[in-house]
Amino acid sequence: MKIAFYNTKPYDQRYFNQVNLTHGHDIHYISAHLNLETAKLIQDEEVVCAFINDKLDADVLTTLKNQGVRLIALRSAGFNHVDLSAAKTLGLPVVRVPTYSPYAVAEHAAGLLLCLNRKIHRAFNRVREGDFSLHNLMGFDLHGKTVGVIGTGKIGQCFINIMVGFGCRVLAYDVCVDEECQEKGVEYVSLESLFAQSSIISLHCPLNDATQHLINHESLELMQDGVTIINTSRGKLIDTKAIIKALKQGKVGLLGLDVYEEEEALFFEDFSDSVIQDDQLSRLLTFPNVIVTSHQAFFTEEAMQKIAQVTLTNITDFAQQGLIRNEVTL
Numbered sequence: 001m002k003i004a005f006y007n008t009k010p011y012d013q014r015y016f017n018q019v020n021l022t023h024g025h026d027i028h029y030i031s032a033h034l035n036l037e038t039a040k041l042i043q044d045e046e047v048v049c050a051f052i053n054d055k056l057d058a059d060v061l062t063t064l065k066n067q068g069v070r071l072i073a074l075r076s077a078g079f080n081h082v083d084l085s086a087a088k089t090l091g092l093p094v095v096r097v098p099t100y101s102p103y104a105v106a107e108h109a110a111g112l113l114l115c116l117n118r119k120i121h122r123a124f125n126r127v128r129e130g131d132f133s134l135h136n137l138m139g140f141d142l143h144g145k146t147v148g149v150i151g152t153g154k155i156g157q158c159f160i161n162i163m164v165g166f167g168c169r170v171l172a173y174d175v176c177v178d179e180e181c182q183e184k185g186v187e188y189v190s191l192e193s194l195f196a197q198s199s200i201i202s203l204h205c206p207l208n209d210a211t212q213h214l215i216n217h218e219s220l221e222l223m224q225d226g227v228t229i230i231n232t233s234r235g236k237l238i239d240t241k242a243i244i245k246a247l248k249q250g251k252v253g254l255l256g257l258d259v260y261e262e263e264e265a266l267f268f269e270d271f272s273d274s275v276i277q278d279d280q281l282s283r284l285l286t287f288p289n290v291i292v293t294s295h296q297a298f299f300t301e302e303a304m305q306k307i308a309q310v311t312l313t314n315i316t317d318f319a320q321q322g323l324i325r326n327e328v329t330l
């Protein structure tokens with residue numbers, strides 16, 4: 001099938017070209033993000049392949065449909081950037097990669113936690129300057145700490161396994177209780193209780209109406225002073241204004257973010273030669289106890305390989321059998 005592949009990076013091309021040798025699709029790589037203007041670049045492609053910072057609102061989907069697009073193939077697990085009810089009304093199926101490497105994201109969350117706690121980011125710079133002192137580099141043992149995990153799906157469970165391996169006590173909150181987690185000793189508690197008891201909190205739930213700004217002024221009030229918060233899930237789970245205030249007050253002691261509320265305008269691109277206009281992000285970057293990475297938690301060889309394989313198989317199944325595999329439904 002002819003595929004319009006938006007938001008292409010060289011690493012996408014490398015993995016998709018390799019996997020496409022066994023699928024034989026005609027992929028038209030487009031570097032631009034998908035939006036109302038770039039949706040008009042469609043010529044005779046029947047499939048649009050999009051990533052998380054592409055915009056798939058009702059207007060864009062209608063434009064794509066009118067240009068002859070028959071399938072939206074997301075090369076991501078997350079789908080909060082797609083207006084699913086508009087897609088349904090238009091009869092435009094949306095498929096995704098439901099799982100590629102939960103290990104990749106969970107390991108990155110653990111990496112942020114270790115780096116922040118043991119101040120490896122600061123030690124790295126300090127030693128390079130010839131400063132071998134240890135002042136302000138003291139961390140704490142993870143062993144014996146209480147870790148609160150919000151969302152015990154695929155990634156949350158991998159993260160729990162890592163934390164259990166470190167000898168942590170794990171509390172969890174999810175709308176569905178997982179028995180396997182309970183068998184590992186994980187204790188499901190209310191959100192309020194998780195906030196109150198955990199010295200480390202890691203977010204692994206999806207972004208939806210119930211979870212938007214889950215971390216806000218009120219929930220931060222319930223947390224322990226100096227709490228560590230790790231977010232590798234979605235930026236809008238955290239109210240950025242509230243977390244900046246909590247960092248300034250010392251309520252939040254360590255903050256690791258792989259995602260950020262307003263990341264669409266910046267993440268995945270090189271702005272090293274520009275003035276960053278986002279004052280909230282700029283403020284976050286000034287804290288010594290905050291690490292921000294640019295939505296890279298998924299970015300491992302294994303994950304990229306699986307993303308290309310599943311995306312192209314979704315498209316091949318649609319082309320050959322009319323099958324809509326891994327469909328995202330409302």
Ligand code: NAD
Pocket residue numbers: 077078098099102105150151152153154155156173174175176204205206207210211232233234258259295296297298299
């Ligand atoms: P999953 O569907 O396997 O698990 C999500 C869990 O969250 C489920 O157990 C679900 O019941 C739970 N949940 C749903 N609503 C909830 C609520 N209101 N409160 C608490 N829990 C709730 O998904 P996953 O593969 O583990 O991915 C989790 C999230 O990680 C995704 O939604 C995505 O936003 C994010 N993600 C980030 C990256 C990255 O590179 N940073 C990559 C992939 C996924």
